[in-house]
Amino acid sequence: MTTPITLQGALNLAWQHWNAGQTAQAEHYCRQILAHHPGQPDALHLLGLVAHAAGDLDNAIACLRDACSAPQFPALYASNLAEMYRQKKALAEGERWARKAVSLDPSLVGGWNNLGILLQEQGKLVESVLCLEKVQALTPDSAQAHGNLANTLRRLGRLDEALTHYQRALTLSPQDAVLHNNIAGLLLEAGKLQEALAHSQQALRLNPKLIEGWINLVSIYLAAGNLDLASQALVRLQGLAPLHPATQQKQAQLQTLQGQTLESTDTAHGPVLEQAEHSLHQGKYADAEALLRPLLSSGKGPLAVWKLLSVALRGQGQLEETLHIQQMLVDHLPGDAVSRFDLAETLLLTGDFDRGWREYRHRYEMEHTRPLARRVQAPRWSGQAMPGKTLLIFDEQGFGDTLQFIRFVHQAKRQSQARIVLDVHPLLLALARRAFPDEQVIGRGELPPAFDAHCELMDLPELFSLQPAELPVETGYLHADIERLAHWQERLARLPHPWVALVWAGRPTHINDHRRSLHLQQFAPLARVNATFLLIQKGDTATQAPPPGMNTVSLSDEIRDFDDTAAILALADLLISVDSSPVHLAGALQRPCWTLLPFIPDWRWLMTREDSPWYPGMKLFRQPTRDDWETTLERVARELADWSAELQ
The missing domain is CATH 3.40.50 (Rossmann fold)
Structure with missing residues (x-):
């Protein structure tokens, strides 16, 4: 008999799932609690944190307001609500809840900190200093406490005191880009341009995406009269935050100093860019390149043009120039996660693992991948x-x-x-x-x-x-289940050898599936080979009819999970597959596998080589030109016939 879960037990489970990053499960328990205990403040508070993590600030505020409407609730809940109102730019309401938090618990450091920042953002600087001094006294070894106090002192014009607290904060947290940037701004105000420049540059080394860092750097160069460097820094700022008021203000300031008006080349090139994008969408990469090259004949041009050109070049396998452009784009657009991910994939494809793995960390920062993080x-x-x-x-x-x-x-x-x-x-x-x-x-x-x-x-x-030279690291690290092996051995026993497992399509939702997947009819050249083809394709494409004359046995409906697939691959003499998960399963099982790759493959297969450093013994069959599966499959058929004859 299952023991009913208590309210505290459900809350504990919800928090444990939250701490493990399992937000769906945390939300589930919160909603279960609220179904049985309407208005339960602890569940509402955590539900608000879940909503906030998902970017739903309005729902987060609503949940926390409900949590704080209970007769008794922790001061932390009011403090968190105050911070969410601050993010909503509802500063007066945030201040009200921050004051409520510290009245409930005068020792709550976060409450005093939130109140101090809310007062600072409303221009109530003297009161803000009093709150932030309390935070600093309660946490004397907190870099954040010193930094926040310094921010308010700086706005009050008490620069010497502010610098003292900034320096103390920097001693406690020397790799904090924001602190370096704040010190740069203070030194700029004080006219100490060289010292300001050093801190500004260090801030951007630590965090190339720091918008305020680029704003400061542009300002420092403008103050020093170095318009060329100011212009270069402004390009990077425009790439990060084109609509930021400071971006537009700095651009106007620079134009005034240069005595010129900058033309909007993006608008002027609009029709050509539309044509190029259409060509890229159709896979006509050379046509797109021909449209884009004239726009960049001077070696300069809008970043939008360079972006499209990099796609056109990569699609044609011109990876050296692609890398050059992609690196330039990342240098100019350090906050553009798509550009960084594109660079990562090309670096890894060319075997530059040092830089490739570093940039690959940005894979969960893109709009379509962020929810998966x-x-x-x-x-x-x-x-x-x-x-x-x-x-x-x-x-x-x-x-x-x-x-x-x-x-x-x-x-x-x-x-x-x-x-x-x-x-x-x-x-x-x-x-x-x-x-x-x-x-x-x-x-x-x-x-x-x-x-x-x-x-x-x-x-x-x-x-x-x-590094590539260290691969494969480990081989044969997965193993089939003994009972499944026995089942499939019996199932396949009467079929004549050789047994060739076949997979012709990947997951349809994959971003590059149209390049890697085929139709089963395209495997007609293989029908000439005397072999038993075990069809292990899953999904809607599993129902495709085989080409005439091919000796096939469809196992797709009998495969329940990866354990069945693993057992079949352990027994099969060979797997022939497009780039999809069975390829990696076969490689991990250390089973023979021939992998069919498009002209520009996924990064993990590198370029040109016919083997894989990840999986010794695997053979790669690449398209000789884009979309040419016919030549590829004819070559597979010839080599499969030779291979089959050797087994006889």
Whole structure:
């Protein structure tokens, strides 16, 4: 008999899921609590935090207001509500709730801090200083406390005092880009341009996306009369924040000093850009390049043109020039996550792992990937040893990603010296548990035990400084289930060898699926080979009819999960597949595999080579030119015939 869960037990579970970054599960428990205990303030408070993490500020405020309407509620709830009102720019309402927080708990540091900042933003500077001095007294070793107090003192014109607190904060947190930038601004006000420049440049080294940092840098160059450097810094500011009032103000200031008006080239080139985008959408990369080149004949031009040109060049395999343009775009648009991700993929495709892994960290910062990011409350693991502690490692977006990178768990264990908890998709759970019998392996959404740090699987290569020459790192790290092997051995026993497993399409939602997937009819050249083709395709494309004369056995409807696929691949003589998860499963099982790749493949296959450093023994069949699967499959058919003859 299941013991009914108590209110406190449900709250504990909700918080544990929240701390593990499992926001859907945390929200579920909160809503279950509220269904049985309407108005329960603790559930409403956490539900507000969940909404805030999802970017729904209005809903977050509504939840926290309801939490603070209870007869008794913690001061922290009022303090958090005050901060959300501040983010909403409802400063007076935020001040009211911040005052409520410190009246409920005069020792609440966060409450005094929020009140001080809200007063500062309303221009109530003397009162703000009193609040922030209290915060600094309560937390004398807090860099944030010194920094916030310095911000208000600076606005009051008490520059010497402000600088003292900034410097104290910087001693406590020397890698804080915002502190360096604030000091730069203060020194600029004081006319100390060289010192200001040094701090401004350090701020941007630490955080190239810091908008206020670029604003300060432009201002410093303008104050020094260096219009060329001011113009260069302004381009980067425009890339980060084109609509920011300071961006437009600095542009007008620079134009006045230069005595000129800058033409809006983006508008002038609009029709050509539309034509180029249409060509790119149709895969006519050379046509797009021909349209774009004249706009950049001087070596200069709008970033929008350069962006499109980089896509056109990459599509034609001109990767050296692509890299040059993509790096320029990232230099000019440090806050553009799409540009950084594009650069990462090209760097990795060309084997530049040092820079590639570093830029690949931006994969969850794009608009379409941001909702997929897991917001874990514990610190991110930075590669340090942490004996006696627990490290949570969790999987990535695609099954193939997990199957490829799960090999690094053993290395993470050795380097961290920690207890490992591995969190994977439930469909991969059995495979992962067989691979790591000494670690705790849980299914996605399952509550992990308490942990001290976390890391995504695909961040591990950067932490290990992985180089191509170090691959494959580990081979044969996954294993088929013995019982499934016995089942499929019996199922396939009467079929004549060789057994060639076949996968012809990937996941339709993949961004590049139209380049990698085929129709089963396109495999007609393989019908000439005397082999039994085991069709293990899943999804809607599994119903496609095979070409005439091909000896096929469809197993798709009988495959329940990856354990069935693993058992079939362990028994098959060969897998022939497009770039999809079965390729990585075969590689991880150390089974023979021939992988079909488009002209410009996914980064993990590198360029030109016919083997894979990730999976020894795998053979790669690349399109000789874009969209030419016919030539590729004819070559596969010839080599398959030779291979089959050798087995006889």
